[in-house]
Amino acid sequence: MGSAGATLPWELRISAVAREGTSRVELSDRGAQSNPETGIPEDAALATACRAGDLHAFERLYRLQGARMKNLARNLLGTTSDAEDAVQETFLKVQRSIASFRGQSSFVTWMFRILVNTCHDLRRRRMRRKEVVPEEREEGARPAEPRAPGGHPSLKLALNRAIAQLTRHQRDVFLLYEVEGFRHAEIAEMLEISESASKNTLFQAKRNLRQVLEAPRSSQAGGA
């Protein structure tokens, strides 16, 4: 990836949406704030109902987590279509293996671990079949995805390209923490790493992203 593909320096473009004091790192209790719907009682009740084969429980789970699952899958796989396939496959895997869930982690964390693995499996499968086109072409050929209201298209594109340059673990941790709002403890369970490894990986991911996103400005400055 040669440049972030944006004409404006990334910091100028995001400065309009950057909210002071909202950095996730600053908030020690942000887990409770970010996931008010996934409290333990609901989580355990959902797990029990899903284990009993209750389809309404799966629907409730989808209503609570489906959008977030699809968003994570889309950021990992690149397209909404693949993301929906991954979410469906994850629900089927949860139904198949719910008997093996013993509650060591939260049910939602366990499900997101399945989702992340499913996304990586899908990605690998596509790579094997050579269905994946190079990133540059894929970005260019990708049909316009529905965006969040107020989103900046070129910033999103630049960020997507920068994230694509991260290692797999850095990408997972960055998306789970910064985009989906999981805590390091939850991410550690999902990715089967330690909490400090999750913090370290996020730190490295943000440093790398900064380098990639700052590159155009540096090259512009050098060229001037």
Place this chain on the structure above:
Amino acid sequence: MQITCKDRERIFLDGSAHEWRGLEFHAASCAECAEEVRAWKALSAAAEELRDYQESPALWPRIATALAQQAEQSVMGKSWLERLAFWRRAPMVWQAALAGALALLMAVTAGYLYLQSGPGKGDPNSPLLKDRTLAQVERSERDYVKAIDKLAAEAKPQLDLPASPLMASYNEKLIMLDSAIDELRMQAGQNPSNAHLRYQLLAMYQGKKVTLQDVLETKR
């Protein structure tokens, strides 16, 4: 807490809320740290651009159909092993008890089958059969010898002082039989499972018994 430029990276990595406040206070008077903190926070803010939680109305019906199909297939195609999967959720004590009971049942069944239809019943050359039959033969033989010894004791007065040539002849015959019996018993002691020796010994005892009966008949 006194925060300096040196603390910046550590706070980015794993700083507490208190440390972040200290860093921001320091950044107010440090242009380099101010720039770094702003860029660091800007990344988190930029990440929000990747958050798009719009509904896909067709997705849940699709997933629900797939889940229902899978549940149906699972019920239809459940193997007996899968049906036993509920034991995996049972407490360890119950699992151990079930395993123990199954092991005991298998051991008892195996033992029963071995005794009922195993080699002990059907194979005539089995060592178990030999030992048991030999013991039975020897027990019968001892009883038989005891009975004959009783006859010999009754006939002893006539044989010790033979009153007639016939009685003397019986006496000689009995001495010969006793001699043959002693020899056969010695051979049988060396080869206890030799059935031929046992038959010969039996024939000698029968001969002795008949002779003693004749002696007692002559007395009457």
